[in-house]
Amino acid sequence: MRSFKNRQQLTHFSALQHQNEPPTCSAVIKTIDHDQVQTFSQPEPASNSEKTAVKFKPLLHISDGCHPANGDCNYPDVGGQVYSRSNWYKDKWAIVYARYFPKGAEFVLNHVKGHRHIWSHAIVWTDSPNPDASAILGVSLSIPTGYEKEVPPKAKYIEGEETVKLDSYVDYWVGNQSLSFTRKWGKTKREQLTDEARDSLGMFDFQPESSQVNVAMPLKNGVFLSNLRETYPKTEGLDT
Template identity: 30%
Template sequence: MNFLAGIAVVGVMLSAVDADSIGHDKVQPFAQPESVTFSEKAAVQFKPSLVVYSGCHPYPAVNAAGETSGGLKPSGSSSGQCEKPELGSQIYGRAGWYSNMWAIMYAWYFPKDDPPMSSGHRHDWENIVVWIDNPEANPPMLKAVSAWINEESRYDQHHASARAYNNARKYSNGSSPNIRYRSLSWFRYTRVDMSVQDDDAEFQDLIMWEQLTNEARSALESTDFGDAKVPFNDANYQSLLDKAWPY
């Protein structure tokens, strides 16, 4: 009797978890709020653009009510069912001081990572860190960009002083780095590559960590996205900045 009651309780708990997860194409993104603080203005100024070479396009991960994306099973084509977010896309941000630099982490969510000729997984998070001198400077100066290399669990650093990176073609509007997203496979070697490049790309509405609703922040702290970890939540933010530090 107690065993059956235990099963019933577990069933209710699992149903409650499932109720917080909705279809990947049903998640309403946050509209980009008007920037008020120096931090918010700098985050918008340096917001990166993204071009998708292969794989899913970025989708919202959570809505205002705290409902999260259920993602997609890694099957079919690498961009199957995730090529066009009908409700709009999203880029997430979180910023603060790290040592003597201002770090702005930007993150995208993808419903699946499904590279050709290789096994993938449901859910994918990718991120970059933009390093500037001071958000209150007039104007703030870009110092470096650290782009996450998922397969290698490390960041690829690009310094603004480097000749190749300092080329004006590397920016979409003089301050925003262009980023490329690729889901590739060579001889069963799978790699998601985000690196600075000079192709045309798109912008998504930016929502900063502190601009999210309490429900959305709580969901991003507690939701299990499998192998994909939310880079800007409390559990991962600081340790990833440690890895991203370019100096």
């Protein structure tokens, strides 16, 4: 695998929405009950960047906590909700996969409780948006205390040199649902959003009043680039 350079510039996966550009149309936001959530059909990816987003989509295993589904924490009948956005950052093609959980687990003072809305995300760093000539350089995971970074990711966490295996669990040390790398085999499913649904996700305030967790949609304008800055793996010997 090629290194980074210091230059400027599962239960189920579903709703894999690839987005290079920010939303351009306004949206009237309407909410629905969690048991009314339905997946979107997935058109065939057309551009190289869309194909690359599908190529490197991670697998998700759920070992603890809620499932990214329709609000029922266990064994969903429909797929979960995962969206992606990608762009160049310091000459690396970064793909952010954001996973939405209608309910999140929270551990406070020896009691397990929950709250509405939680987002977790993984960033797959590659050398090119060309699906036929690209490789994984590193992976960054959102965790309650910041980010976990692997450059390059260990072979035991990668299936077929292009699929990262992730685990969702409740981190009882910090009290929140979190992501980690895993050897376990998860599941993946992809769908795609309408423009109206995508724009609503960027405009809606997901912050629950009853939780101390900072909940922000990772792909929205003002958050996406900040996530790339924070998660870029400045690893000694690679970022030169």
